[in-house]
Amino acid sequence: TNGQSKLNLPPGPWTLPFIGCLHHLANGKLPQHAMRDLARSYGPVMLLRFGQIDHVVITSREGVQEVMKTQYANFADRPLLSVAKVSNSGCDIIFSTGAYWRLLRRICVNGLLSLKRVKSLSSIRHEEIHSMLECLSTFSDKSPVKIFEMVSKVSINIVTRAVFGGRCKRQEVFLKALRELVQLSSWFCVSDVFPSLSWLDVKMRREILRIYRVLDSTTEEIVQDHLEKQKQRENNGDEDVEYDLVDVLIKTMKDDNGGVSIPFDSIKSVILDMLAGGADTTTTIIEWTMAELIKHPEILAKVQVEIRTAASEKIDFNENDLIKLRYLKLVIKEAIRLHPPAPLLLPRQCKDTCEVLGYLIPSGARVLINAWALGRDPEYWTDAEQFIPERFEGSSVDFKGNNLEFVPFGAGKRSCPGMDFGTAVVEIVVFKLLLHFDWKLPDSVKPNELDMTEEFGASCRMKKPLSLIPILRVPLSDI
Numbered sequence: 001t002n003g004q005s006k007l008n009l010p011p012g013p014w015t016l017p018f019i020g021c022l023h024h025l026a027n028g029k030l031p032q033h034a035m036r037d038l039a040r041s042y043g044p045v046m047l048l049r050f051g052q053i054d055h056v057v058i059t060s061r062e063g064v065q066e067v068m069k070t071q072y073a074n075f076a077d078r079p080l081l082s083v084a085k086v087s088n089s090g091c092d093i094i095f096s097t098g099a100y101w102r103l104l105r106r107i108c109v110n111g112l113l114s115l116k117r118v119k120s121l122s123s124i125r126h127e128e129i130h131s132m133l134e135c136l137s138t139f140s141d142k143s144p145v146k147i148f149e150m151v152s153k154v155s156i157n158i159v160t161r162a163v164f165g166g167r168c169k170r171q172e173v174f175l176k177a178l179r180e181l182v183q184l185s186s187w188f189c190v191s192d193v194f195p196s197l198s199w200l201d202v203k204m205r206r207e208i209l210r211i212y213r214v215l216d217s218t219t220e221e222i223v224q225d226h227l228e229k230q231k232q233r234e235n236n237g238d239e240d241v242e243y244d245l246v247d248v249l250i251k252t253m254k255d256d257n258g259g260v261s262i263p264f265d266s267i268k269s270v271i272l273d274m275l276a277g278g279a280d281t282t283t284t285i286i287e288w289t290m291a292e293l294i295k296h297p298e299i300l301a302k303v304q305v306e307i308r309t310a311a312s313e314k315i316d317f318n319e320n321d322l323i324k325l326r327y328l329k330l331v332i333k334e335a336i337r338l339h340p341p342a343p344l345l346l347p348r349q350c351k352d353t354c355e356v357l358g359y360l361i362p363s364g365a366r367v368l369i370n371a372w373a374l375g376r377d378p379e380y381w382t383d384a385e386q387f388i389p390e391r392f393e394g395s396s397v398d399f400k401g402n403n404l405e406f407v408p409f410g411a412g413k414r415s416c417p418g419m420d421f422g423t424a425v426v427e428i429v430v431f432k433l434l435l436h437f438d439w440k441l442p443d444s445v446k447p448n449e450l451d452m453t454e455e456f457g458a459s460c461r462m463k464k465p466l467s468l469i470p471i472l473r474v475p476l477s478d479i
């Protein structure tokens, strides 16, 4: 429109021919740190040109409001990154759009991710966590345990059991490939910022294809397996029971869905979405929570008193009673504020040229929300860098998408549909770890020296994996 043509593009750092301002990120800093520092100079709506693509970086509540709420529809799409192009043509939830996306997302919410479904999965969580605790007790007072590695098995098993009823074959190989795929889906893949040079990226594409083949053979087997079992049930005249998400998806595939069809391959992609979106994110939050607690012994002591008192007062303390553990919830909230597992969320894309806070946002620009920086912005938080769970006492500020300075799961209609699923796992795992065990650092490390450096990548875990010695305090059979 005429009004728009008078607007300026958002400010941003100087660019070099060809690479744009990629050099501003090539300084050894993590992208979320470098972008926070740049935003201090250029403001909360900032334009960074990487290669040939405009990236708009948002670092304010008002900016998030525009992108995720007010102008939601114009920013609902995601850029089709190389990973999606090579692997599944965007037929999953994360990368798809429009009526197809809405349908797929609704199926997954109803079939797996809604609060009601999440509650119904409590026995799966209980079993998986129990085997972890048993394993942990064999290490009691002996050797350190890598928290991420140990919890990761639990998170993955919970997701795989809920999504397709079991563990996958060749689990190790499959998970390694999945992690590689997530890593490659960061937005700085060459062909993603230099589309006209995608020949440069042949090697990368070959790599993605190799990884995808590994993943595809496993998911193909899973879906075929389900189809066969359903056929058997039909032949036996058994009722058409839905056991897990894949069963639900297959059933929906056969239905008429108001003209929207779900191709067979999309079921495989949804399996990958659930694992890629749901497993390491959850584990990452748990690892950071434990690290912050170890670093702050007085907070650890306080939360353990709450947990052990509550558990000793009720014989069959279960997930429904977690609601009473107010301080535990504050601790987890505070850990998520400082350590959002996806610091820049997942990228969105601007459909039509529009205005955001007085600036012109060009059609096709990719939009990154620096959730990590928002969670540590002194404008919104007092003692922003400090771990103080009490800050949330008596406050309604939460990460569910209503407080736009605190958006680890995104906000609005395209926010994370797995929030309830993920937080249910985080809460019960942290609860059990702290109830049954005391924790100490290996001899050479002091709590205040714990290395809290973040790892580079799409999912931001601890660079130096947290390693702790468990000491069994409350025997497993006592609960």
Ligand code: HEM
Binding pocket: 093, 094, 095, 105, 159, 273, 274, 275, 277, 278, 279, 281, 282, 285, 340, 341, 342, 345, 346, 347, 348, 408, 409, 410, 411, 414, 415, 416, 417, 418, 419, 421, 422, 423
């Ligand atoms: C517990 C930690 C988790 C965090 C921090 C997290 C974070 C996010 C974020 C930031 C987004 C992008 C939101 C946006 O663009 O506004 C997202 C999307 C998504 N997440 Fe999660 N997530 C978590 C757990 C899960 C779980 C447990 C699942 C599934 C089992 C899941 C599945 C998804 C899917 C499918 C999307 C894409 C949604 C869409 O594009 O419509 N996430 N998540």
